[in-house]
Amino acid sequence: MRFIYATSSIMAACLMAWPALSGPSSPPSYLGGWTEDAQGCGQPLAEGHLQPGEYIFGKDARRHFEGSCRIARAEQSGSFGWKLDEVCGGGPSARKARWNLSVAGDTMIASIARGSKAGEPFTLKRCAVN
Template sequence: MRFIFATCAILALGLPTGPAFAGPAPAPAYLGGWTEDAQGCSQPLAEGSLQPGEYVFGKEARSHFEGRCRITHAEQSGTFGWKLDEVCGGGPSARKARWTLSVAGDTMIASIARGSKGGEPFTLKRCATR
């Protein structure tokens, strides 16, 4: 009977209950350093020293050997997937792209579409989280 009374009191006061009270959501699984060649993981991946096929995904940007692209939109797609929209460069030469990512453990299947063309999927291995 005390449980019922306590629950009614919480609801009457408007206090949070259930999953919203559980705390912050976990970070997306795609964050961190990734490489097409597991040999690339021998040194920490860092912006400014990336080689072709090496990427660092952050919450606001994706770094690669040619520079940095700003992530303009990120949304979860299914249980293990995400879609990221990005802009690389600025002004009239800015390039937009959409990444489709699927992460299982330390393996990511990624594809990138630029304009109206979809890219072939490729596999990345996790090097380090950020």
């Protein structure tokens, strides 16, 4: 009897530690098309037709007017924030960068640790994607 009680106690502890399965988790809030100029949302954003200041954030890559960068790691930071580590290019010329994103509805405050916008937060507006 003691063995059955101990076994059922262990099983109950394991079940309580198991993450709750409440349906599919919602996708990251940063996914989608974003532009620095809300006027740029007049046409749906499409890969290969992006202008400077237009971005498409996917699960595995960030697309921009010069091409795309692979998202190596995405980590939620607080209730509305994300940290994305990306790699652009390959081989010895590969460039790494970290994006810090804060998303509230259709507005994103972004900063990147490299390039012409290094460290300076800028605002993006959500747009439709083709």
